[in-house]
Amino acid sequence: MQAAVVEKIGEVAYRDVPSPKPNKYQALVEITCGATCNSTDYRIVHGNLPWKMDYPCILGHESVGRIISLGSKVKNFEVGELVLRPTAVYPGEKLDGYYSGWGGFAEYGLVTDVKAMIDDGANKSSINPYAFLHQKVPSSISPADAVMIITLRETMSWVDALGISFNSSVLIIGDGPVGLAFVQCAKIHGANPIIIVGHRGERLNLARIIGANYTINSHGIDFVNEVKNIIGPEGVDFLIDCTGDQSTLNASLNVVKPSGKAAAYGTPKVPPTGPAPNDSRIMRIKTDEPGAHNEIVSLILDGRINPKLFYSESLPLSRISEAIDRIGGKKALAKIIIDVREER
Structure with missing residues (x-):
């Protein structure tokens, strides 16, 4: 399959990589599109995040796609459903030599049926945390709009x-x-x-x-x-x-x-632009994407949120390098849709 690969710091390319193979609790997803995280994706490519990244890695943590097959133990997903954050390679894992840059900018990805695993006795702490972010999206929401939900x-x-x-x-x-x-x-x-x-x-x-x-x-x-x-x-x-x-x-x-x-909210710049503030008014917040998912979906369906306001253009996956240059050069008004299926 084709994917966006950061081969080394400063170099992102459209490359052929192995397709992920689902285990019995996973579903295989045909990824439809992704969206740029205009800060993090650029900083992964250029190696200036405040934590260590391993290269080469498959880029992309905002992705959406449709399930095309189910593992034998999957109970809570169905073929044809639209799901968020499918990944070709989970954080902390490898796909035949490729590390995870969250792995969503690829032709195929995986989602994990966390509920089925827990029902079968798995401990939550043993499950990759990224697997808890795979929620379904109603079919009435387009893939490009759906990826804004993230x-x-x-x-x-x-x-x-x-x-x-x-x-x-x-x-x-x-x-x-x-x-x-x-x-x-x-x-x-x-x-x-x-x-x-x-x-x-x-x-x-x-x-x-x-x-x-x-x-x-x-x-x-x-x-x-x-x-x-x-x-x-x-x-x-x-x-x-x-x-x-x-x-x-x-x-x-x-x-x-x-x-x-x-x-x-913003990831600290590297090197720091000043001393870290020590102020009791600053809250330490843990993001709860699953907890807010249904609220955002309902607001979109009710017309109170227009997701189209949050993306401004689309580029095919094969032009991932151009997309990264555009967000780095502040040329994109909002997010860029990375269209995985446009060329088919």
Whole structure:
């Protein structure tokens, strides 16, 4: 099969690799498409994440596909179902010499029937944690729209954990796809005002469409003062930093209420841009994608979330190098759909 392979730091290519072989608790999935995680995928390719990655690895952690066959012990999936996060190689495992860069940008992948394993006596701790992220999507949602659920449910789980609610004031730092998703989820919770800080006019305009009350272009200005002019001296209830820039997070804490809460969603930059903040207002949040899955699906089906707002273009898997260059060069307005099946 074909897959996006990071062969070494700085080099990503469209390569032929072995197809994954499901065990008795796994289903084989024909992957339809994926979506770029505009920060993490780029940083995996260029080797500047704050944890060690092994190469060569198969890239992609936002993927969706249809089940085409079932292992003998699979009870909770059916052929034809659309499922999230199929992977050619699970994190911590290898596929004939290829490590996992989460493994979703490939023609085929696996999902694991975790419930069947547990029902048969498996201990949760013995199951690869990534296997708990395979949820079904209704067939009425297109694959490209479905893959947006991954980021939306992740950000919704953070909004839920922070306790953002009606009339909460929220400051979001970063206007990438994740920042836009946080605007959407905060809006769903009734937050007001929602302020987003970024540096691209087109994305800030999109943030307004999604639900931001105020947008601040940080180019050449002190955004902290701009936030104070909007919110007043008391500060905001909630801060969400999506940039991973420690110096920006430290500055942003100056406009958070003493009783407020903050969360650093963005993966820290390498090397660090400043000291790690030591502030009791910063919450340590564990993402709960499965817990927010049904909520996001219902919001899409009800028309309250338009997933098309979160991707802006599509490229075939064979042009993965171009896709990585586009997100690295800030040329993509939002996520890029990686179309695995376009060439067939």
